[in-house]
Amino acid sequence: MMDKAMLPDEIKPVMESGIPAIVVTCSADGIPNATIISRVYYVDKTHIALSFQFFNKTIRNVRENPHACVAVSDLAANIKWILDVQYDHSETEGPIFDEMDMQIEAIASATGMAGIFRLRAADIYCVKSFKKLSFTSASSRE
Amino acid sequence: MTPEGVKDNDDLVERLAQKSAEVNVLRRIALDINSTLDLDQIYDIVLRTMDKFFGFHHSIILLLEHVDRLRVVASHGYKDQALGGTVAVGTGVIGTVAKRRRLMRVNNLRSQRAYFATIRSQMEEAGRTGELGQIVPLPGLADADSQIAIPLVIKDRLIGVFSVESREPKPFSEHDETLISIVASQAASAIQNALLYRAAEERRKELAEAHEGLKQLNETLEDRVRARTKELEQANRDLRETQAQLVQSSKMASIGMLAAGVAHEINTPIGAIHSNADVERRAVDVIRGILQDPALVKKLGHQPRLDRAFKIFEDVNRITLEATERVTRIIQSLKSFARLDQAELELVDLHEGLESTLTLIDHLMKDRIKVIKNYGKLPKVQCYASQINQVFANVLANAVQAIEETGSITITTYQDGSYVLIQVADTGVGIRTEHLDRIFDPGFTTKGVRVGIGLGLSITYRVIENHHGSIHVQSEPGKGTIFTIRLPIAR
Amino acid sequence: MIPGKILAFLEDEGTVAVSGTRETNLIPHIHYVAGWEVESDKRTIRCYINQADTDNLISSLEDNRQFCLTVTQVGSHETYQFKGDYVGSTEPNHDDLAAHQRIKTSFAKAVSQVFGFPEEMGLAYIPRPSLVVRFTVREIFLQTPGPGAGHRLFPPEEK
Numbered sequence: 097m098m099d100k101a102m103l104p105d106e107i108k109p110v111m112e113s114g115i116p117a118i119v120v121t122c123s124a125d126g127i128p129n130a131t132i133i134s135r136v137y138y139v140d141k142t143h144i145a146l147s148f149q150f151f152n153k154t155i156r157n158v159r160e161n162p163h164a165c166v167a168v169s170d171l172a173a174n175i176k177w178i179l180d181v182q183y184d185h186s187e188t189e190g191p192i193f194d195e196m197d198m199q200i201e202a203i204a205s206a207t208g209m210a211g212i213f214r215l216r217a218a219d220i221y222c223v224k225s226f227k228k229l230s231f232t233s234a235s236s237r238e
Numbered sequence: 239m240t241p242e243g244v245k246d247n248d249d250l251v252e253r254l255a256q257k258s259a260e261v262n263v264l265r266r267i268a269l270d271i272n273s274t275l276d277l278d279q280i281y282d283i284v285l286r287t288m289d290k291f292f293g294f295h296h297s298i299i300l301l302l303e304h305v306d307r308l309r310v311v312a313s314h315g316y317k318d319q320a321l322g323g324t325v326a327v328g329t330g331v332i333g334t335v336a337k338r339r340r341l342m343r344v345n346n347l348r349s350q351r352a353y354f355a356t357i358r359s360q361m362e363e364a365g366r367t368g369e370l371g372q373i374v375p376l377p378g379l380a381d382a383d384s385q386i387a388i389p390l391v392i393k394d395r396l397i398g399v400f401s402v403e404s405r406e407p408k409p410f411s412e413h414d415e416t417l418i419s420i421v422a423s424q425a426a427s428a429i430q431n432a433l434l435y436r437a438a439e440e441r442r443k444e445l446a447e448a449h450e451g452l453k454q455l456n457e458t459l460e461d462r463v464r465a466r467t468k469e470l471e472q473a474n475r476d477l478r479e480t481q482a483q484l485v486q487s488s489k490m491a492s493i494g495m496l497a498a499g500v501a502h503e504i505n506t507p508i509g510a511i512h513s514n515a516d517v518e519r520r521a522v523d524v525i526r527g528i529l530q531d532p533a534l535v536k537k538l539g540h541q542p543r544l545d546r547a548f549k550i551f552e553d554v555n556r557i558t559l560e561a562t563e564r565v566t567r568i569i570q571s572l573k574s575f576a577r578l579d580q581a582e583l584e585l586v587d588l589h590e591g592l593e594s595t596l597t598l599i600d601h602l603m604k605d606r607i608k609v610i611k612n613y614g615k616l617p618k619v620q621c622y623a624s625q626i627n628q629v630f631a632n633v634l635a636n637a638v639q640a641i642e643e644t645g646s647i648t649i650t651t652y653q654d655g656s657y658v659l660i661q662v663a664d665t666g667v668g669i670r671t672e673h674l675d676r677i678f679d680p681g682f683t684t685k686g687v688r689v690g691i692g693l694g695l696s697i698t699y700r701v702i703e704n705h706h707g708s709i710h711v712q713s714e715p716g717k718g719t720i721f722t723i724r725l726p727i728a729r
Numbered sequence: 730m731i732p733g734k735i736l737a738f739l740e741d742e743g744t745v746a747v748s749g750t751r752e753t754n755l756i757p758h759i760h761y762v763a764g765w766e767v768e769s770d771k772r773t774i775r776c777y778i779n780q781a782d783t784d785n786l787i788s789s790l791e792d793n794r795q796f797c798l799t800v801t802q803v804g805s806h807e808t809y810q811f812k813g814d815y816v817g818s819t820e821p822n823h824d825d826l827a828a829h830q831r832i833k834t835s836f837a838k839a840v841s842q843v844f845g846f847p848e849e850m851g852l853a854y855i856p857r858p859s860l861v862v863r864f865t866v867r868e869i870f871l872q873t874p875g876p877g878a879g880h881r882l883f884p885p886e887e888k
Contacts, residue, residue: 113409114346114383115844120749120757120797127812128757130749130799131872134346134353152879153870163756165749171840171850172407178759198338203347206330207354208371212361229781231761231853349843353874356806360875383845407845 100142101225107177110170111136111144118167119146121157129153135199136168139192139220144181147196148217155219158183164221174231181221193218263291264420271428275435281312284400284425289314292417294402296379299390299425300325300332301398301433308336308399310377323377325399330376332399335387339396341419345384345409379403384410386418390426397430475679478696501569508569512562519555522548571597583729585618586626588660592649595630602638607645614652620728625701632694633662633721640666640719656727657707663720669713677711705729730771731866732883735809739767739774742807743800744836745855748776748862750789750796758785762798763858764829773865774798774811777821777829777858786862790815796864799872803839808872809882816863829858 111117117136122128131154137145144166148155158164162183169176187193197215204213239247270283281299288294296315300308303324310323328337335342344350361370378385382403390398400422404410526548528534571594596609603609619626637647645665652659669677676682678699702709706726713719731739746762764777776798778786790796794815801808821829837851869883880886 109409109411112343112345114349116349118747118759120747120751120759122749122751122755122757124755126751126755126793126795128749128751128795128797129812130747130759130797130810132747132799132801132808134350150878161755165757165759167747167759167761169854171844171846171854174850174853176761180756194338194340198334198340198342199344201328202331202334202342202344203350203354205328205334206374206376207351207358208373209354209358210371212357212369213354231781231856346844352804352843353806356873357875360873360877364876366876 101223102141103138103144103179103223103226107168107226108138110168110173110175110177111138113168113170115169115171117169119154120165121154122161122163123153123157124160129157136166137192137196137218142223143184143220144179144223145187145192145196145218145220147200147215148186148219149200149213149215151216158219166221169231176229176231177226178229179226180224182224184220184222186217186219188217190218192220260292260417263287264417264424267421268424271424272431274428275432277429277432277436278312280425280428280432284421285312285314288402288418288421292414294404294414294418296382296403296405298332298378298401298403299398299429300336300377300401301429302327302336302396308332311398313377316377316379325376326374329374331385331387332376332378332401335389335401336396336399339389339391341386341388341415343384343386343410343412343415347385348381348383379405381405383407386410386415388419388422390422390429392426392430397426397433400425475696501573504565504569508562508565512559512566515555515558515562519552519559522551522555568597570594583620583622586621586623587618588616588626588651588658588725589613591623591627592630592651592660595627595634599631599634599638602635603647606643607638607641607647610646610648612648612650614650616651616653616658617727619658619725621705621725622701626705626725629698629701629723630660632698633723636695637662637664637666637719637721640664640668642667645718653727654724657724658727660723660725661720662723663718665718668715668717669711669719670715674711674713678709731767731811731869735869735882736767736771738802738807738809739765739800742802742805743809744803744832744839746776746798746800748778748796748798750786751793752785752789753792758789760786763855764825764832765798765800766825766828768863773816773863774813775825776862776864777825778860778862779856780859781856783860786860787818790818790862796862798864801872803836804843806874808874810870810872811864811866812868812870813864813866816865818863819861821858821861825858825861829855 112135114135116132116134118130119133120128120130131152133146135147137147139145146154146166154164164181164183166179166181167176168179193215196218200213200215201210204210267283267287270287271280274280274283284299285297288297297313298310298316299312301311303309306327308325308327310321310325313321325332325336327333331342331344331347358370361367378401382405384404384406385401387399387401389396390400400418402410402414402418529538529544634647641647641664647665648661648663650659650661650663673682678695682696699709702723702725706729708724710722710724711719712722743765746765748760748762749757750760751757760778760782762776763779766775767773768775776796795812796815797810797812799808799810833852833855836855837848840846840851840854841848866883868881871877871880871882
């Protein structure tokens with residue numbers, strides 16, 4: 097059974113802040129891939145979700161190798177959160193899927209992109225561990 | 239207590255005070271919006287309170303107008319107030335909330351819009367414009383960065399959406415979401431009640447207006463029916479008069495032709511009879527003269543049979559002469575009455591017309607009715623002689639018929655300025671007061687079906703009217719009737 | 730060689746970057762990047778990393794040499810990913826620090842314009858580097874959101 101870390105509530109507004117997040121995955125043949133995404137979704141204390149709209153490298157990688165590293169930033173608090181996660185399953189219905197779908201539909205429809213953006217699934221990840229770090233470390237103060 | 243403990247305590251107290259203040263505001267909103275059924279007041283309370291107490295500076299209320307469209311009915315904090323703006327269900331944050339009937343809290347809208355705009359321009363550069371839809375302008379802040387939109391639902395029925403926006407970098411929180419949800423839920427009920435009340439009021443007004451309209455229509459209808467009935471009655475009378483006139487004219491034309499024919503045919507033999515009677519009288523006078531010779535008288539002696547024969551002959555001859563003279567006068571009157579040689583407007587001696595008329599109806603009056611004539615000095619009157627004679631005939635005939643046994647008819651004529659007056663007074667049974675207004679109506683008769691069809695006086699009235707004159711009747715039951723005809727001397 | 734257009738992007742337009750490595754057991758790691766510079770061979774890129782982001786960095790690189798760098802421009806979303814092989818690491822020199830400063834300033838300005846944050850916040854996001862990781866570029870991918878996202882630009886994809 098995998099160890100799961102319990103995310104604190106204070107991470108929720110950071111995930112909703114709208115500052116782009118980072119996802120790094122790795123293919124089965126060992127090539128890392130770093131992507132910038134618009135949003136990470138808080139599912140519960142032990143899970144996050146990423147939207148699967150287009151079949152891209154990230155999606156392909158986690159289906160070969162479930163491990164991923166996700167980072168979200170809180171600029172106002174000068175904090176970044178680094179999460180070690182593992183792809184668990186995909187959902188095509190349910191509250192998380194609906195919330196993601198709604199968000200995408202709302203913006204896409206207003207920008208004339210309604211037919212182009214379609215949420216295929218909500219990829220659910222377990223949080224194995226996380227770190228809360230400051231942007232400025234003691235050793236690098238200017 | 240440690241300083242940290244004191245600080246924690248202070249924080250707790252401050253948070254409690256804040257929560258308490260929020261609850262009070264929410265309670266106040268609930269009371270205020272439920273105390274009114276005026277939609278504008280409800281909108282105002284909700285939007286102003288959200289701004290004043292919770293710092294939501296830009297908010298909109300939209301109501302579902304059709305199954306696929308929402309319309310802005312109230313707004314706060316917008317330059318052009320966005321009122322009247324519409325949102326298609328399914329478009330943008332508000333439209334998506336309406337479609338899904340779920341609350342939505344969105345942050346970092348600017349960045350997301352920019353992200354989608356980047357993709358859009360990439361697609362346009364790649365020549366895939368055909369796959370792109372139109373960018374629809376939506377009511378609200380063009381540069382909003384955060385938005386909470388919540389559906390207003392009553393018993394599973396969507397009535398609208400409540401939306402709050404912000405340009406600030408600080409995004410809306412879960413707590414903001416909770417506050418807005420509570421207010422939206424109360425607002426939904428209040429709005430629904432107000433809408434129902436407004437609909438009921440409008441319906442009531444419509445019914446009242448319809449009722450009033452019906453009432454007026456009813457009254458108008460009755461008036462119109464009455465007026466129409468009167469018109470129809472008048473038209474009927476006019477028609478009958480015209481018919482009668484036509485019939486009368488036709489009759490008169492026939493009678494006139496007949497009279498002319500009869501007069502012509504009778505005139506010659508009557509003239510011959512009259513002339514022969516005169517010749518006979520002179521011949522008898524010659525014979526009487528011869529028989530009065532003294533030598534013949536001595537020889538024949540007294541012959542009483544011869545005297546009687548001469549007497550009988552003289553009487554018969556006299557009667558023959560009087561009779562032929564009378565027939566001649568009747569023919570003359572007939573011709574005069576018909577006045578076939580005068581079908582145009584002429585200057586006419588009215589006394590002549592009266593006399594010829596009296597001659598024609600003499601047989602109706604004989605030994606029963608005395609005619610008294612008070613003829614004044616009348617100038618000739620410009621008129622249609624045959625029509626005026628018809629008038630005299632109608633009036634005199636009525637007078638004769640009104641006298642049941644014996645009585646008199648007095649005819650008075652005189653000039654009154656530019657008019658002449660002809661008055662015919664009888665000592666007949668008179669006309670009942672309730673009939674006086676109707677005696678000139680076509681079809682009205684007191685004589686009974688077999689006696690008359692009641693057109694004579696209506697034609698009389700029409701003829702006088704056409705001559706720009708007037709006819710007036712005075713009567714009293716048992717005391718007789720006076721018809722007064724007034725005609726202009728010149729038309 | 731990195732194509733000229735992308736070189737120009739790296740020099741003038743990119744405002745923020747992030748890098749990734751993976752351990753022996755394929756567990757990936759994120760390392761925030763405090764700036765970059767292309768070396769004169771136009772193939773090797775120097776990435777500036779702050780101390781706080783060096784966990785698992787060198788051990789992973791020495792294990793498998795796999796490194797990826799994603800550079801984006803705030804606002805336009807123009808983005809490229811560079812995948813390559815670790816060459817070595819060193820301490821930042823004067824030029825590195827100048828490059829770092831330039832990128833940091835550019836980022837802070839962009840973030841202020843797009844997100845409305847004060848520039849100080851943007852400046853704090855990109856701390857001073859303590860390490861320079863050098864890698865040679867093996868592949869370049871377009872990562873700008875849109876129809877071409879994921880396409881390999883270098884070496885060109887076979888048609």
